[in-house]
Amino acid sequence: MTDGVTGVAAPEALDFEVPRVAGSGIAGLAPAPEMSREEHLALVRDGQLGSVHSWELVTAVDGPGSRMTLFMAGCPLRCLYCHNPDTMKMKDGEPVTLDAVMQRILRYRVVFSASGGGLTISGGEPLMQPAFVKNVLAESKKHGIHTAIDTSGYLGSAMSDADLANLDLVLLDVKSGLPQTYRALTGRELQPTIDFGDRLAKLDKKVWVRFVLVPGHTDAPENIDAVGKIVTRWPNVERLEVLPFHQMGRDKWETLGMRYELDDVEPPSNAETEAVRQRFRDLGVATVY
Ligand code: SF4
Numbered sequence: 001m002t003d004g005v006t007g008v009a010a011p012e013a014l015d016f017e018v019p020r021v022a023g024s025g026i027a028g029l030a031p032a033p034e035m036s037r038e039e040h041l042a043l044v045r046d047g048q049l050g051s052v053h054s055w056e057l058v059t060a061v062d063g064p065g066s067r068m069t070l071f072m073a074g075c076p077l078r079c080l081y082c083h084n085p086d087t088m089k090m091k092d093g094e095p096v097t098l099d100a101v102m103q104r105i106l107r108y109r110v111v112f113s114a115s116g117g118g119l120t121i122s123g124g125e126p127l128m129q130p131a132f133v134k135n136v137l138a139e140s141k142k143h144g145i146h147t148a149i150d151t152s153g154y155l156g157s158a159m160s161d162a163d164l165a166n167l168d169l170v171l172l173d174v175k176s177g178l179p180q181t182y183r184a185l186t187g188r189e190l191q192p193t194i195d196f197g198d199r200l201a202k203l204d205k206k207v208w209v210r211f212v213l214v215p216g217h218t219d220a221p222e223n224i225d226a227v228g229k230i231v232t233r234w235p236n237v238e239r240l241e242v243l244p245f246h247q248m249g250r251d252k253w254e255t256l257g258m259r260y261e262l263d264d265v266e267p268p269s270n271a272e273t274e275a276v277r278q279r280f281r282d283l284g285v286a287t288v289y
Pocket residue numbers: 075076077078079081082083084085087088123124125152
């Protein structure tokens with residue numbers, strides 16, 4: 001395992017990038033108590049303390065039904081189009097205990113069961129904090145809650161098959177089908193995502209694939225075909241969502257003082273997005289949105 005730009009970052013190593021010891025809290029989540037750095041590190045290692053960016057209740061996105069989406073802080077990728085660049089650094093999240101997160105999740109049990117919804121852990125990248133995420137998934141499953149993660153798959157090796165048994169759905173971003181395009185777009189390698197998708201296929205785990213259509217970056221016909229080829233080898237994929245690029249994240253990049261490289265990129269037209277969806281159907285993807 002390596003922490004280099006082109007290698008798979010070791011989740012254990014990433015655990016050391018912890019958030020501030022005393023947090024100011026997130027609305028609706030009890031802040032973690034004051035503690036020493038040593039205590040903090042021990043709790044992070046045990047998956048009892050996570051770095052959380054925010055949470056929200058949503059319907060008809062991030063999975064079926066009404067859902068609580070928990071946004072974890074930290075991501076090993078640096079997608080040029082990221083619309084949540086404020087979730088990229090784990091240290092910018094707030095420390096929240098497993099108990100506090102579970103208390104909030106359990107409040108919505110009735111909503112989840114009435115709507116066919118559940119919990120989605122997103123980010124950032126949830127698998128940057130595998131110990132905490134595994135615990136949240138296991139606890140949620142104990143209470144019969146439908147669970148999903150929204151992931152690039154880059155750190156998929158952090159999840160054992162036993163951990164995946166606590167997941168009902170994986171929202172898997174296939175950001176590009178060509179390694180060089182993936183690298184240019186995210187700063188990381190494509191292969192770990194393919195490996196994770198292959199594992200999910202072997203386990204027959206339900207997957208929704210997401211692909212962001214970015215004119216001039218991911219819309220080359222050979223890239224679309226490469227994405228289609230990857231997705232059609234996974235019979236467990238229930239749907240492929242083509243998400244048109246938008247500029248709604250631009251202001252966040254500016255506010256954070258980060259260089260935004262897609263200033264001049266126009267969102268694709270409806271016709272262009274539809275043409276890509278049709279191409280995926282022609283390639284054999286059964287359900288495309
Ligand atoms: S994987 Fe998601 S959170 Fe991470 S940089 Fe890319 S778009 Fe942003």
